[in-house]
Amino acid sequence: MTLYTLFGNPVAHSLSPRMHNLAFARLGIQGAYMRSLLEDGERLREVFFALKLNGANVTVPHKEAAFRACDKVLGIATSIKAVNTLINDNGVLVGYNTDAPGFLRAIASFKTVRSALILGAGGTAKALAYALRETGIAPTILNRSAPKLEAFQKDGFACFTHETFSLTPFDLIINTTSAGLSDNALPASKAVLEALFTHASYVFEVIYKPTPFLALASAHGLTCKDGKEMLLWQGVLAFNLFHHNTLAEETIATAMQEALRLSS
Numbered sequence: 598m599t600l601y602t603l604f605g606n607p608v609a610h611s612l613s614p615r616m617h618n619l620a621f622a623r624l625g626i627q628g629a630y631m632r633s634l635l636e637d638g639e640r641l642r643e644v645f646f647a648l649k650l651n652g653a654n655v656t657v658p659h660k661e662a663a664f665r666a667c668d669k670v671l672g673i674a675t676s677i678k679a680v681n682t683l684i685n686d687n688g689v690l691v692g693y694n695t696d697a698p699g700f701l702r703a704i705a706s707f708k709t710v711r712s713a714l715i716l717g718a719g720g721t722a723k724a725l726a727y728a729l730r731e732t733g734i735a736p737t738i739l740n741r742s743a744p745k746l747e748a749f750q751k752d753g754f755a756c757f758t759h760e761t762f763s764l765t766p767f768d769l770i771i772n773t774t775s776a777g778l779s780d781n782a783l784p785a786s787k788a789v790l791e792a793l794f795t796h797a798s799y800v801f802e803v804i805y806k807p808t809p810f811l812a813l814a815s816a817h818g819l820t821c822k823d824g825k826e827m828l829l830w831q832g833v834l835a836f837n838l839f840h841h842n843t844l845a846e847e848t849i850a851t852a853m854q855e856a857l858r859l860s861s
């Protein structure tokens with residue numbers, strides 16, 4: 598029996614245990630996936646090995662602490678400097694980021710994206726910014742305040758606050774802020790969003806439930822997607838990493854989609 602968990606704070610709301618446990622059941626693999634509330638991210642490594650885990654996922658607010666906890670970090674996580682998937686490779690803690698490729702899978706049906714604007718400058722914005730940059734699209738970052746933009750500026754991204762932004766057209770508008778998660782807030786002013794939507798074709802929202810941002814975008818006739826597919830694919834890619842990338846992604850995806858349907 599192999600053992601996995603999700604580290605975060607909070608973790609009670611997470612759908613990851615259902616997605617991974619149903620994938621174990623459907624694929625006939627002896628494994629279990631739990632959730633572990635972790636208050637102090639600096640204890641992640643110690644708790645990981647104390648629980649004798651084969652692997653883990655990491656969510657808010659410990660992805661940067663997970664990066665620091667690793668012996669080895671592979672793939673795009675080295676640029677993002679945040680890890681959401683951990684693997685115990687014979688006592689060596691190896692870290693990956695599957696949010697970034699999960700996002701790219703989720704927007705694969707958006708066919709003609711040449712420019713993108715990311716709203717927000719937190720950990721998720723970073724994963725998406727590097728993911729897009731790897732595909733040849735240099736996204737612009739728009740955040741309500743300046744401090745979190747510094748790291749993006751250092752890495753060569755065009756950055757604006759709500760005060761310094763002046764309107765230019767983008768094909769894809771992405772919301773990575775938590776505006777609308779538990780309130781009715783929009784991630785930027787309605788006037789700015791409506792002007793952006795006049796020129797854009799696609800909208801992506803990382804939150805996986807209806808938000809005022811998505812409602813406004815669909816009212817403007819844009820092709821919209823919420824964060825469910827990103828959640829699905831980050832989970833599929835993590836599950837496959839837990840199994841040395843030996844499984845068929847579509848089989849994992851079918852099981853995890855069933856778990857998401859049962860949870861909605």
Ligand SMILES: NC(=O)c1ccc[n+]([C@@H]2O[C@H](COP(=O)([O-])OP(=O)(O)OC[C@H]3O[C@@H](n4cnc5c(N)ncnc54)[C@H](OP(=O)(O)O)[C@@H]3O)[C@@H](O)[C@H]2O)c1
Pocket residue numbers: 657696717718719720721722740741742743745773774775776777778782783784785803804805824825827828829831
């Ligand atoms: N679908 C998925 O698989 C997936 C994966 C990962 C994360 N997520 C979601 O992504 C969201 C962001 O996570 P994160 O880790 O990046 O958070 P974070 O690091 O805390 O960053 C939050 C960002 O949102 C901005 N913000 C917060 N409230 C705002 C408001 N009312 N108006 C405008 N901007 C606001 C903040 O701006 P300031 O800098 O000015 O404070 C900051 O840039 C969460 O809702 C999370 O659930 C989804």
